[in-house]
Amino acid sequence: MINLFEVTETNKMISEENLDVRTITLGVSLLDCIDSDLEKLNEKIYHKIYHAAKDLVKTGEEISREYGIPIVNKRISVTPIALVGGAACGRPEDFVTVARTLDRAAKDVGVNFIGGYSALVSKGMTEADRNLICSIPMALSSTERVCSSVNLGSTKTGINMDGVKLMGEIIKETAEQTRDQDSLGCAKLVVFCNAPDDNPFMAGAFHGVTEADKVINVGVSGPGVVKTALESVRGENFEVLCETIKKTAFKVTRVGQLVAQEASARLKVPFGIVDLSLAPTPAIGDSVADILCEMGLEYAGAPGTTAALALLNDQVKKGGVMASSYVGGLSGAFIPVSEDQGMINAVQAGALTLEKLEAMTCVCSVGLDMIAVPGDTKASSISGIIADEMAIGMVNQKTTAVRIIPVIGKGVGETVEFGGLLGYAPIMPVNRFSCEAFIGRGGRIPAPIHSFKN
């Protein structure tokens, strides 16, 4: 039987070390809503989402209460809207009406974000894809809860450089259109290489076309728990370090698995995956960078950071895989800047640069995340940063992403405040040399060779 020590350990993780389930995300397919009449399309989308998700928030709260574990977010992901709206939306403005419908549905069921205002253009772009992408600035500036993502490349298809060029411009335009909120729109927009179909985390969540009609995906989190566990093994060798992370990741993930199964049973929706993640928040003691420091680095970004992060990411997966029956999504340690107090400290101390962050993304989950850059950064430079990140994902057969915020009207040394879970960030300098001619070429970068690995 469970003993007092075990009960105290679990409750201490929850009350003192910020253990929580970061999100229950309900994936909803909108493929059966497709209609050539825009009004009918919007109506069908609203009803499908409303009926699928009306009990989501209540169920999440019940589970949270019964097990005493906080479930921070309840969210929805939908089929990429470029696919759903293609028949009805002949202009970017038409897609914006769909974004408003998603926003209204999300508000009415009480979720804080809805993802899937997306286009998958890893090889080429249809007219609908292009219209959706062009509508993103307008959609994100006129809605509150809609998140958008665009998949620009994959290991199998290469990188769509026309898409990369366009997204650099779209990110700048989104920043302009939301400039009175410190360019907040860009915090809800992410570009991917190898985007997963079952990611529960925003802003990149969408419900892939290979998924069932509805599915429950859960993202767990517990950087504070890992950090506390590592405090007890200071000075020990790497074997002990790795074992400690694995055991802790196992425990954290088991909670996610329990919540996912319960939510699935109560909502009568199949269980999809648990995303094994260390997702930080700006709260003190909920930082991935602090784990790296606990391992022995003065700041995240110091020499050794990439190795430390590689080790952390791998052990989290090794521990988590056994704890869950189905693992998917992004799975790994996230390294957003604005959402992690330890990362913010590292940038402010001058320890962490954009280039080091790029290196770190080679070994961890996702990529350049929540990075604020000067508002006068050129669109082509943003496209260049995206292209670099896509190349890392393409060659290494992993998911990479860019969520970068050119803060209009602000420069290096200033700080931008997004509020809530999105946190705040010091604005980081961008390499000032041009890549305009490279980005301007157009076309595609071919898929990499899958042999002769070096």
Next chain:
Amino acid sequence: MEKTIITVVGKDAVGIIAKVCTYLAENGINILDISQTIVQGYFNMMMIVDTGAMDKPFGDLCDEMAALGGKTGVVIKCQKEEIFDKMHRI
């Protein structure tokens, strides 16, 4: 059987266990196991109880126990056993 873990943490005082047990008895909740320690004047108790025969919603139990804790000057939490079982047992 529906096992629930009740934890009581706070400054030690006379009658904490009595008050908790009285509430449980009044609500048809059977106690299966109790362990308790006092560390530096702090009372730390865990009870494993069976809430299978309880006739009120689980949420009410949580609220009423929390309120009882508030009156007694301790923190009382009720959680279904699975969260501990999943985390600590393979």
